[in-house]
Amino acid sequence: MISPSGNAQDSTQTWEIRIDKEADIVAVRQQVRELAKELRFDQFAVAALTTAASELSRNVWVHAQKGVARVSVVWNGRKVGVELELVDQGPGIANLERALAGGFSTSKSLGLGLSGTKRLVDEFHIESEPGRGTKVVIRKWKKEF
Amino acid sequence: MAGPIPILKIGPTLLATIQLELHDTVVDSFQTDVLEEIEKTGASGLIIDISALETVDSYVARMLANTAKMAKLMGTETVIVGMRPEVAATLVRMGYFMEGITTALSLEEGLQLQRQRSDAGDTE
Numbered sequence: 001m002i003s004p005s006g007n008a009q010d011s012t013q014t015w016e017i018r019i020d021k022e023a024d025i026v027a028v029r030q031q032v033r034e035l036a037k038e039l040r041f042d043q044f045a046v047a048a049l050t051t052a053a054s055e056l057s058r059n060v061w062v063h064a065q066k067g068v069a070r071v072s073v074v075w076n077g078r079k080v081g082v083e084l085e086l087v088d089q090g091p092g093i094a095n096l097e098r099a100l101a102g103g104f105s106t107s108k109s110l111g112l113g114l115s116g117t118k119r120l121v122d123e124f125h126i127e128s129e130p131g132r133g134t135k136v137v138i139r140k141w142k143k144e145f
Numbered sequence: 146m147a148g149p150i151p152i153l154k155i156g157p158t159l160l161a162t163i164q165l166e167l168h169d170t171v172v173d174s175f176q177t178d179v180l181e182e183i184e185k186t187g188a189s190g191l192i193i194d195i196s197a198l199e200t201v202d203s204y205v206a207r208m209l210a211n212t213a214k215m216a217k218l219m220g221t222e223t224v225i226v227g228m229r230p231e232v233a234a235t236l237v238r239m240g241y242f243m244e245g246i247t248t249a250l251s252l253e254e255g256l257q258l259q260r261q262r263s264d265a266g267d268t269e
Contacts, residue, residue, distance in 0.1 A: 022168060022170060023168055025168075026167075029166075030166070033200070043230075043231045044230075044231045046199075047199065047200060047229075047231035047234070047235045048231075048234075048238065050200045051200055051201070051202050051235045051239070054200060054204075055203060058169075058204060115240070116203060116239030116240050116241070117239070119238050119239060119240070120235060120238055120239060
């Protein structure tokens with residue numbers, strides 16, 4: 001599914017997954033895991049990234065019922081990373097600050113969803129407008145040893 | 146026991162081994178399957194082996210913890226065994242510590258723990 005790229009620096013590899021059923025959470029998770037493994041992220045980073053993907057795509061499914069996930073390879077100089085973008089036209093988040101502070105849950109989660117996910121990745125961007133939808137972008141960079 | 150996660154009885158202990166990528170619906174049915182099996186068999190212990198799971202997100206973690214709490218209410222002690230290091234690290238970084246849940250490194254250790262518990266229960 002993921003082909004090794006000889007000249008990845010120039011390529012913009014993106015995989016798009018539509019989320020409109022519960023099984024799509026697993027599809028997003030698997031795509032992210034496969035890509036992180038392919039890029040030789042260590043097992044801790046793979047687990048962190050895959051779990052973050054799972055939390056965020058479940059948010060889309062539970063709150064918006066449908067949306068789109070885009071999984072990409074990103075570069076910063078010689079550093080490689082995985083980016084996951086999730087966009088939905090769901091109800092949005094009225095109080096982003098509170099949602100990000102954690103310990104706050106409206107439905108089937110631990111109330112750790114966004115705040116917990118944030119701690120698993122290197123970059124976390126969220127935009128949300130009540131009634132319009134939510135867009136979340138996360139990135140995790142591969143550690144060089 | 147119609148669910149996709151096999152639940153076996155070994156002496157007084159039930160052993161559930163999760164071997165597949167978990168869908169939420171599988172997670173939900175697993176919980177009811179386990180509780181029904183406890184009632185049916187009268188098992189005194191439950192071991193949930195999660196060594197095959199590469200990812201345990203907050204939903205699955207909460208389901209596992211809740212299943213253990215429900216089993217406890219029925220009178221059955223649960224041990225969760227085989228959590229991978231990266232799974233443990235991820236859960237703690239998210240802020241989830243599985244408090245009140247008994248864990249063991251391996252299935253062997255989990256079985257030993259259950260034996261000790263039932264021995265202690267016999268002498269009380």
